[in-house]
Amino acid sequence: MSLLLLLIAAYLVGSIPFAIVTSRLFGLEDPRKYGSGNPGATNVLRSGNKGAAALTLLGDSLKGWFAVWAATQLGFDLGQAALAGLAAFLGHVFSMFLRFNGGKGVATALGVLAGVDARIAIFCAVIWLMVAYTSRYSSAAALSAAAAAPVAAFMFLGPKLAVGVLAVMSAVLIWRHKENIARLRAGTEGRIGGKKKDNPPEA
Known part of the structure; x- marks a missing residue:
């Protein structure tokens, strides 16, 4: 399989909107x-x-994890596998099934990190849990974990292509949270565990 075909396949897998599929399954x-x-x-x-x-x-x-794992199983190197993970992440964020307007990509990014190196995923998951527990803001936790991901990747992998790829993924994730950042500053961001009535839809 060529790298281009791998990236297209990874994007398509990433585009599957599990939030909507699961919601329909549960009514x-x-x-x-x-x-x-x-x-x-x-x-x-x-x-x-x-x-x-x-x-x-x-x-x-x-x-996210599957895209990286499949790439390594097909003989691609770690940098190329990370690119496949990035493609899956972009599929989630810009899902073709949702008119290219998908989710923020936090869970998919975690899966990509786990596929590249489990230590990076664990490091970022701990950061997420600590911030989420202390602040009860999922977005603040996600932003903190995203900022930590490239640092953790460099720590565990050294100067490799995969580190740069993960840095790009983190940058996109932070950009996708721009509305959340604005609401955090305004004090209107919804907290973890809040009900529908406590979290009005975004404009």
């Missing part, structure tokens, strides 16, 4: 219609269905 409202309006696990959790949120988190994470 829930479309997650784009409440909370932050984001088709992701955190917003599905605002429906009150923890099972649906957990399944969404698992699906979104696995597609």
